[in-house]
Amino acid sequence: MKLNRLQHPAFNKIEHINFPKVEQLKLDNNIPLYVIKGGSQPVIKLDLMANAGAIFGDKKLVAPIAAIMLNEGTRERTAHEIAEIFDFYGAYFQPTTEKDMAFIGLFSLTKHLEKTLPLFYDTIENSTLPKKELATLFQRRKQNFLVDMEKTSFVARELFNEQLFGKEHPYGVKTKVDDYENTMRDDVYNFYKSHYNSSNYQLILSGQVTDAHIKLINSNIGQTTSKTPIDLPVIKPQPSYSQDPTVSIKNDAVQSSIRMGCLTINKFHADYPALKILITIFGGYFGSRLMKNIREEKGYTYGIHAMLVSLRNGGCMGIGADVKAEHTKEAVVEIKKEMDKLCQTKVSANELALVQNYMMGEMLQMFDGSFASSDTFKGVLQYGMGFEYFERMKQTILNITPEKIQAMAIKYFNTDKLITVVAGKYD
Amino acid sequence: MITFDKFTLDNGLRILVHHDETTPMVAVNLLYDVGARDENPEKTGFAHLFEHLMFEGSVNIPNYDTPLQTAAGENNAFTNNNITNYYITIPKENLETAFWLESDRMLELAFSQEKLDIQKKVVIEEFKQRYLNQPYGDWNLLLRPLAYKQHPYQWPTIGKEISHIENTTLDEVKDFFFKHYAPNNAVLVVTGNVDTEEVKALSEKWFGDIPKRNVPTRNLTAEPKQTEYRLNEVERPVPLNTIFQAYHMVDRLSHDYYATDLISDILSNGKSARLNQHLVNEQKLFSQINGYITGDIDAGLFIVTGNLSEGVSFEKGQAAIRHELDAIMNQLTDENELNKVKNKVEANLVYSEINLLNKAMNLAYFELLGDAHLINAETESYQKVTPQQIQKVAKELFRKENCSELLYHAKQ
CATH class of the missing domain: 3.30.830.10 (Metalloenzyme, LuxS/M16 peptidase-like)
Incomplete structure (x- = not known):
């Protein structure tokens, strides 16, 4: 029989996802420990989530600098000694500061955890933030910042956050070159002391975890006494709306970076899963409306994306692209047109089915293995949720209708409250 | 230690299978033995531009991405100076969709002037985004020709200059395809909860009838020893x-x-x-x-x-x-x-x-x-x-x- 290459071979719709089991434990000092076991390699990952993201800092650089300084010296070890030991055991110390939470990660071979874990916790508990290392760090970060300021994409992102959240808001405040001179060691040290203590921690452990590992963690991290946790500050965003884009001119730019978006909702809101589907159709995958129009039909850009971002003080939708400088205005117009289209016309059953399947595949990947699952878990734990959120997401994907998508567009794509920012050229 | 089975089809396509039961996904990786080093010095950036065209539909399948996404799959590709590599991750039960798509674009592309013109524009914007609109973005364009005087590593994958991309013709695209995109110039790897017999059957079914092609023997000039700073x-x-x-x-x-x-x-x-x-x-x-x-x-x-x-x-x-x-x-x-x-x-x-x-x-x-x-x-x-x-x-x-x-x- 001749092979029929025209016909898509039989395939299944994905309707089931095995959400892995999350064991909930408590260390002796009541720090919550969430364990997701699995994996084919002898590797373990510990994530310490601290109430220490940007929203907690009263000055711009304080929160991220505190996290990066953790392994720059403790009471008993110099920065160099710490680096030598982590490198010797092939382990990674990974501090990241997000807008709400800070995550300090340890990635290690299981056979070396006995050596790497005590060091990991020493850096968090006993960091001294030495002056000399701090000065070097500020100097280095300042120089990197000067390089970033030459990138239209960086300038546009900073400007966008400022317009969307407000220039005083911790989500929106821009970095200034003076910040690297004016942030004092006391500011960083006080932040470290008040935010890096066990009452502010939750732990996520993944990989080939055994009871011995859990004991080891309890004996290292579970013994300090806790105080009252610091609540996440509630600060209302103050967007500056305007009909015209906010433009930062860069005369030698051959491309303009466009950032557009609006305030929406976060994961606490019941509409969030459905809105996420709308944003995926709009600009969240390779075949999205924006990619089809602006890359595949017009060739204005290498890539254009839209995403939904959840933050504790409100969520937002962001659209980003670097486009051919001569076509900046047209690209902005086309982005708005695509938003209008989703408000005015229902998506076809075919397009919706495609996105439903695509998103189910994406979700399957988010739970493919214990490390992927623990990353996924981080995104909901900070909302006090677990994988039941993804059960709700899954049900929404499987049952979504064109009417619901249109309703979401009408409700959240409000072009009067759209922020548009351009870095590069706009004429 | 990674265990695997290997077999070769009559047309020369090499296939490797690695079994991993811990995942509901499979990965399908198709590597073609062609990269920027195989380009004509007057027509650089070609291998990478070609990679873009591989997503613009093949002889029997007008659109590559849509059916893959419909089957809950994800894909991408990269080109470097040495190789061009295409990859898919897809739920195990939909593995055959990956074979269908990959074999059809190895069989033949749906060549079209219109698609070529659009992808030239996209790649030129990629050139600008990565190499021109970034501080120090052009270092690769400057350092490579300084270090290499003979060997084709003297240009980056994106190409020496934008005009090389602009001047590409559809005939050159077709020529490149039949020269380099051949079963006997590729390696296919499947990893996941699959067994070798299953992959063998799918490989025979979808790739078995693609003809072997005349792939030119690579004959690159070695870079002579550098004798002065x-x-x-x-x-x-x-x-x-x-x-x-x-x-x-x-x-x-x-x-x-x-x-x-x-x-x-x-x-x-x-x-x-x-x-x-x-x-x-x-x-x-x-x-x-x-x-x-x-x-x-x-x-x-x-x-x-x-x-x-x-x-x-x-x-x-x-x-x-x-x-x-x-x-x-x-x-x-x-x-x-x-x-x-x-x-x-x-x-x-x-x-x-x-x-x-x-x-x-x-x-x-x-x-x-x-x-x-x-x-x-x-x-x-x-x-x-x-x-x-x-x-x-x-x-x-x-x-x-x-x-x-x-x-x-x-x-x-």
Whole structure:
């Protein structure tokens, strides 16, 4: 029989996802420990989530600098000694500061955890933030910042956050070159002391975890006494709306970076899963409306994306692209047109089915293995949720209708409250 | 240790299967043995532009992405100087969709002038986004032709200049396809909860009838030994003065490859490495500095690059780098330091086996190098390196006349 290459071979719709089991434990000092076991390699990952993201800092650089300084010296070890030991055991110390939470990660071979874990916790508990290392760090970060300021994409992102959240808001405040001179060691040290203590921690452990590992963690991290946790500050965003884009001119730019978006909702809101589907159709995958129009039909850009971002003080939708400088205005117009289209016309059953399947595949990947699952878990734990959120997401994907998508567009794509920012050229 | 089965179809397509029961996904990786090194020097950037066209529909399937996404799959591709690599991850039960799509675009593309014109525009914007609209973005366009005078590594994957992309014709596209996109010029790897018999049946069904093609034998001029120091200085609107140095190193299959890689680790892998400790933390001459190898299949480059701190002269920065290179040439590396970088390599090899797609890509690459079993000998090859070998390799590598240097002067 001749092979029929025209016909898509039989395939299944994905309707089931095995959400892995999350064991909930408590260390002796009541720090919550969430364990997701699995994996084919002898590797373990510990994530310490601290109430220490940007929203907690009263000055711009304080929160991220505190996290990066953790392994720059403790009471008993110099920065160099710490680096030598982590490198010797092939382990990674990974501090990241997000807008709400800070995550300090340890990635290690299981056979070396006995050596790497005590060091990991020493850096968090006993960091001294030495002056000399701090000065070097500020100097280095300042120089990197000067390089970033030459990138239209960086300038546009900073400007966008400022317009969307407000220039005083911790989500929106821009970095200034003076910040690297004016942030004092006391500011960083006080932040470290008040935010890096066990009452502010939750732990996520993944990989080939055994009871011995859990004991080891309890004996290292579970013994300090806790105080009252610091609540996440509630600060209302103050967007500056305007009909015209906010433009930062860069005369030698051959491309303009466009950032557009609006305030929406976060994961606490019941509409969030459905809105996420709308944003995926709009600009969240390779075949999205924006990619089809602006890359595949017009060739204005290498890539254009839209995403939904959840933050504790409100969520937002962001659209980003670097486009051919001569076509900046047209690209902005086309982005708005695509938003209008989703408000005015229902998506076809075919397009919706495609996105439903695509998103189910994406979700399957988010739970493919214990490390992927623990990353996924981080995104909901900070909302006090677990994988039941993804059960709700899954049900929404499987049952979504064109009417619901249109309703979401009408409700959240409000072009009067759209922020548009351009870095590069706009004429 | 990665276990796998291997078989070859009559048309020459090599297929490897690795079984992993821990995942609901499968990864399908199709590597073509063609890269920017196979391009005509007057028509560079072609292999990469071609990669874009591979997503614009094939002879029986008008659109590549839609059916894949409908079957809950994800895909992407990359081109470099050596290879072009396409990959898919998809739920196991929909594996056949990947075979259907990949085999049809190996059979023949739906060539069209209109699609070519659009992708030229997209690639030109990619050129601008990555190479022109970034501070220091053009370093690869400047350093490669300085270091290579004969070998085609003298241009980056994106191409020498935008006009090469603009001038591409549809006939050249067709010609390139039938020359390089052939079952006998590719390696297919499937990893996941699959068994070899199942993959064999699917491979025969979808790839079995694709004809073998005449793939030209690669005959590249080896880069002659560099005998004099080369320098290029440019002025750009960048905030910091910056140094790029390139030293010719051995090819991927050379015995000395492992020592060279470990030298880059001693100098620059991790916070405790020498360049960072000495030149950033202690002497504060650089705000950041890195050393790494390109690791190309043919003889590649050892790159050292650093941003000078404010007020530090080029001479001072260059002398400090030279001091570090001299140290590794003139003094035996301490066993403890060597063990540190070996441990790190070992750990990184374990980490690289976590991800299903990563395993598929690595298997394909090692098979292309000659034999996928080489992948399981890597740890040992690194373990065997001695301090004496490190010194011997460093002495050849870091000769002053083996250096091509690019200096960015910040325009005030």
